[in-house]
Amino acid sequence: MQTEKSEPLRSGAADTRGKHRISAELKRLEQETRHLEEELDQLEKMESASVACKEILNNVGTRPDPLLPKTIGPANPSWDQWFEGPQDKSGCRCWIL
Amino acid sequence: MSSSSVSELKERHIAATETVNSLRQRLNHKRLQLLDTDIAGYAKSQGKSPVAFGPTDLLCCRILQGHTGKVYSLDWTPEKNRIVSASQDGRLIVWNALTSQKTHAIKLPCAWVMTCAFSPGGQSVACGGLDSACSIFNLTSPTDKDGNIPVSRMLSGHKGYVSSCQFIPDENNYLITSSGDQTCVLWDINTGLRTSVFGVEFQSGHTADVLSVSISNSNSRMFVSGSCDATARLWDTRVASRAARTFHGHEGDVNSVKFFPDGNRFGTGSDDGTCRLYDIRTGHQLQVYSPPHQQQGGTVPDAPMVTSIAFSISGRLLFAGYSNGDCLVWDTLLAKVILNLGSVHNSHEARVSCLGLSADGSALCTGSWDTNLKIWAFGGHRKVI
Numbered sequence: 001m002q003t004e005k006s007e008p009l010r011s012g013a014a015d016t017r018g019k020h021r022i023s024a025e026l027k028r029l030e031q032e033t034r035h036l037e038e039e040l041d042q043l044e045k046m047e048s049a050s051v052a053c054k055e056i057l058n059n060v061g062t063r064p065d066p067l068l069p070k071t072i073g074p075a076n077p078s079w080d081q082w083f084e085g086p087q088d089k090s091g092c093r094c095w096i097l
Numbered sequence: 098m099s100s101s102s103v104s105e106l107k108e109r110h111i112a113a114t115e116t117v118n119s120l121r122q123r124l125n126h127k128r129l130q131l132l133d134t135d136i137a138g139y140a141k142s143q144g145k146s147p148v149a150f151g152p153t154d155l156l157c158c159r160i161l162q163g164h165t166g167k168v169y170s171l172d173w174t175p176e177k178n179r180i181v182s183a184s185q186d187g188r189l190i191v192w193n194a195l196t197s198q199k200t201h202a203i204k205l206p207c208a209w210v211m212t213c214a215f216s217p218g219g220q221s222v223a224c225g226g227l228d229s230a231c232s233i234f235n236l237t238s239p240t241d242k243d244g245n246i247p248v249s250r251m252l253s254g255h256k257g258y259v260s261s262c263q264f265i266p267d268e269n270n271y272l273i274t275s276s277g278d279q280t281c282v283l284w285d286i287n288t289g290l291r292t293s294v295f296g297v298e299f300q301s302g303h304t305a306d307v308l309s310v311s312i313s314n315s316n317s318r319m320f321v322s323g324s325c326d327a328t329a330r331l332w333d334t335r336v337a338s339r340a341a342r343t344f345h346g347h348e349g350d351v352n353s354v355k356f357f358p359d360g361n362r363f364g365t366g367s368d369d370g371t372c373r374l375y376d377i378r379t380g381h382q383l384q385v386y387s388p389p390h391q392q393q394g395g396t397v398p399d400a401p402m403v404t405s406i407a408f409s410i411s412g413r414l415l416f417a418g419y420s421n422g423d424c425l426v427w428d429t430l431l432a433k434v435i436l437n438l439g440s441v442h443n444s445h446e447a448r449v450s451c452l453g454l455s456a457d458g459s460a461l462c463t464g465s466w467d468t469n470l471k472i473w474a475f476g477g478h479r480k481v482i
Contacts, residue, residue, distance in 0.1 A: 015103060018103060019102065019103050019106060022103065022106045022107060022110055023106060025110060026106060026109055026110050026113055029110065029113035029114060029116075029117055030113060031301065032117050032301065033113065033116050033117055033120060035301060035339070036117065036120040036121065036124060037120065039124060039342075039380070040120065040123060040124055040127065043124065043127045043128065043131070046131055046379050047131075047379060048131045048132070048133045049131060049132045049133055049134055049135065049376075049379075049381045049383055050133050050134045050139055052361075052362070052376040052378075052379060052381060052383055053134055053135070053136050053138075053139035053140070053383060054139065055359070055361070056136060056357075056359070056362065056383070056412070056430070057136075057139065057140060057143060057145065057430060059358075059359040059412065060359075060411050060412045060413050060429070060430060061411075062411075063358065063410060063411035063412070064410075064411070064481075065409050065410050065411035065413055065414075065458060066410070066457070066458050066459040066474075066475055066479075067155070067409045067410075067414060067458065067459070067461070067474075067475050068148060068409070068411065068413055068414070068475075068479075069148065069149060069150060069151070069154055069475070069477060069478070069479060069480065070148075070149075070479075070480045070482065071411070071479065071480075071481060071482065072481075072482050073481040073482060074481075075479070075481045076457060076459075078457060078459065079457070079459045079475070079479075080459075081178075081195060081459070082158045082159070082195070082459065082460055082472065082474035082476075083158060083474070083476055
């Protein structure tokens with residue numbers, strides 16, 4: 001039986017395990033190759049980033065946001081619930097009345 | 098079994114590795130060509146005006162005190178302003194955020210908890226941690242003789258710690274966990290069984306611990322995961338065998354992932370100190386959010402790490418907690434820091450480990466290693482257009 005110079009002598013069982021491990025890793029690499037090739041194909045027809053950027057700018061402006069100083073409506077009365085009415089004693093009172 | 102076939106396999110392995118590396122380079126090059134702008138560049142070109150906060154616009158309006166150890170995780174109910182939090186003290190606490198009162202304190206069988214979540218109906222909470230399991234507690238259960246709520250279901254099967262869990266929106270009986278065993282799992286709580294395992298060995302999954310998950314609100318079949326392998330991955334729950342897409346770019350552990358409100362993008366926060374926004378349909382990295390001291394180029398050693406992120410309900414604001422106690426409020430569109438909640442009156446005194454928005458978007462809750470949770474809301478003059 002030939003052994004590679006770089007490897008110490010090993011038992012047959014260790015060889016089998018090593019072979020299975022490398023074989024499994026090889027399968028994973030071959031699978032990844034296929035996935036990467038698919039992705040490369042997709043990129044040929046892919047839209048550029050500016051298309052998504054434009055969508056985001058449009059979307060963000062269409063939702064009412066209670067944490068913004070300036071927002072599209074309608075406003076919900078519950079937005080101000082955190083600063084209304086008597087609060088429990090154990091709550092923090094560091095809001096401006 | 099001759100070792101000559103082992104050496105043949107090794108040669109094929111080397112060749113396959115070279116093929117993969119070469120394909121990755123081509124992909125990167127092609128992607129760069131498609132990145133004709135980032136969000137900030139586009140927004141500036143459209144004359145987008147910045148968000149202008151006054152100094153007292155975002156205020157701490159509640160401090161939730163009660164944990165005796167670091168707070169690691171928090172989650173809001175989809176309604177009614179309740180929060181569940183998990184702490185190093187081995188407890189879950191359920192809070193009424195509006196009144197600051199504790200409604201439940203659950204002493205956990207395993208004290209090493211890392212994550213917690215509220216069920217959509219608000220009747221149950223889930224948690225997980227170093228016990229490698231996800232435990233479900235029904236808040237309406239009678240307590241046992243020690244006054245503790247018993248575990249109603251234990252989801253076992255992970256081979257590593259449970260880092261994050263989230264219920265599927267509108268599904269009280271399904272949740273997704275992420276784990277140190279490099280997988281995510283979709284669980285059926287009724288049976289306690291794994292419906293799907295995402296990233297099984299040798300499939301297209303993460304290659305290191307998974308730290309975070311986020312399920313899309315607009316399509317609950319899609320979720321993203323973030324990992325110590327520096328990638329985020331998009332999954333379709335119907336296809337457990339491979340990730341739908343892998344997102345590269347970060348240079349360190351991806352600690353936090355969160356879907357953007359429009360459902361077609363998601364944000365990430367990483368040990369490399371940056372947050373990023375990715376597009377799920379194209380895979381493009383649309384924006385990098387890099388704090389000012391890091392913008393000289395390259396990664397700065399010992400830069401504060403991003404621990405957690407959340408978007409405001411419109412997506413205009415990105416909240417990011419950092420390991421140095423900072424909690425930056427980013428203008429998502431112009432990629433500028435508007436405010437640092439870590440340096441205002443009543444800021445946390447240690448790392449912000451978790452944060453989340455209330456369901457109506459009117460409040461942000463931050464949890465910290467200083468053992469407290471704080472609620473922040475807009476207390477300034479609001480202009481409604």
